[in-house]
Amino acid sequence: MDDALRALLDAGLAGTGPIVVMTGAGISAESGIPTFRGEEGYWTVGSEHYHPMEMATQEAYRRMPEEVWRWYLYRRSVCRKAQPNPAHLALVRLERALGDRFLLVTQNVDGLHLRAGNTEARTYQIHGNIDYLRCGDEPSSLRPVPLAIGEDWEAGSPFTEEARALLSCCDGGRFARPHVLWFDECYDEALFRFESSLRAASAAALLIVIGTSGATNLPMQVGAIVAERGAPMIVINQDPSPFSRFAERSARGAFLQGSAGEHLPPMVEHLVQHA
Ligand code: NAD
Numbered sequence: 001m002d003d004a005l006r007a008l009l010d011a012g013l014a015g016t017g018p019i020v021v022m023t024g025a026g027i028s029a030e031s032g033i034p035t036f037r038g039e040e041g042y043w044t045v046g047s048e049h050y051h052p053m054e055m056a057t058q059e060a061y062r063r064m065p066e067e068v069w070r071w072y073l074y075r076r077s078v079c080r081k082a083q084p085n086p087a088h089l090a091l092v093r094l095e096r097a098l099g100d101r102f103l104l105v106t107q108n109v110d111g112l113h114l115r116a117g118n119t120e121a122r123t124y125q126i127h128g129n130i131d132y133l134r135c136g137d138e139p140s141s142l143r144p145v146p147l148a149i150g151e152d153w154e155a156g157s158p159f160t161e162e163a164r165a166l167l168s169c170c171d172g173g174r175f176a177r178p179h180v181l182w183f184d185e186c187y188d189e190a191l192f193r194f195e196s197s198l199r200a201a202s203a204a205a206l207l208i209v210i211g212t213s214g215a216t217n218l219p220m221q222v223g224a225i226v227a228e229r230g231a232p233m234i235v236i237n238q239d240p241s242p243f244s245r246f247a248e249r250s251a252r253g254a255f256l257q258g259s260a261g262e263h264l265p266p267m268v269e270h271l272v273q274h275a
Helices: 001-012 023-027 059-065 065-081 086-101 112-116 162-166 193-203 217-229 240-251 259-272
Strands: 021-023 043-045 049-050 102-106 123-124 129-132 172-175 177-180 206-210 231-235 253-257
Touching: 001 086, 001 206, 001 231, 001 253, 001 259, 021 217, 023 086, 059 065, 059 253, 065 129, 065 162, 065 177, 086 102, 086 259, 102 193, 123 193, 162 231, 172 231, 177 206, 193 217, 206 217, 217 231, 217 240, 231 259, 240 253
Parallel strands: 021 102, 021 206, 102 123, 206 231, 231 253
Antiparallel strands: 043 049, 129 177
């Protein structure tokens, strides 16, 4: 690790605010979960091929709820079979070392951060969790996808009567919906920790951004706030992104191009040793 990177990490430790880590699909790529960029993401309904940005919408759900559920149940089975990788485990170590100074803001719905051992209290799942469903926007209806649904949904599995019943709301007829934020929906505090994430960005002593392309709104706001404040920012990503540009323009920023598994563990080691 070079001196400039070490200095940014030390500046984060010397500050008073939280050390905020913001993750995207890239951190889970090494666990075998496809990001939204690759060909693997496409889904076929009849003769149409849908991009995830079309499937993950309220509009698609209204038009074809069973197809959208089939897609989520398939993606959920991919997530359930995946295991946390060294980058996820490094963040568990970091939380244990920093305690209340640690905050994780994740766009991932795969639940791998929590399965690895990060705590719910310090993990904001700002796009939800694919293991949960809810009835409309009612936070009190949030509950795990029933165990009886099983975790083995192949891409071609048909939607069964049993699944239809298990995924219904308690009031009968209505379908529950996956607990995820769709591309045509807005963030809020109760379900997605919107204001809390912005507050964390305003106070962050250091922001570490990992594996996100910058295509979503709240993460971009978090990055912009930290960049505007000139607070230390480190970006790990395989490709350049709006976040890498924030970091490169800042006097206290660094862009580490490459994988999360390669760059994150040594940084965490340094932070843990000096916390
Ligand atoms: P994205 O697919 O738009 O971008 C992923 C980024 O990660 C890319 O910039 C890519 O270069 C980078 N990347 C790929 N492999 C990497 C690695 N090994 N190490 C570091 N970087 C790597 O994903 P996004 O920015 O998170 O946003 C898109 C939306 O996709 C979000 O709403 C998110 O909820 C959803 N999503 C989630 C998952 C998941 O939960 N695992 C998977 C796919 C998509």
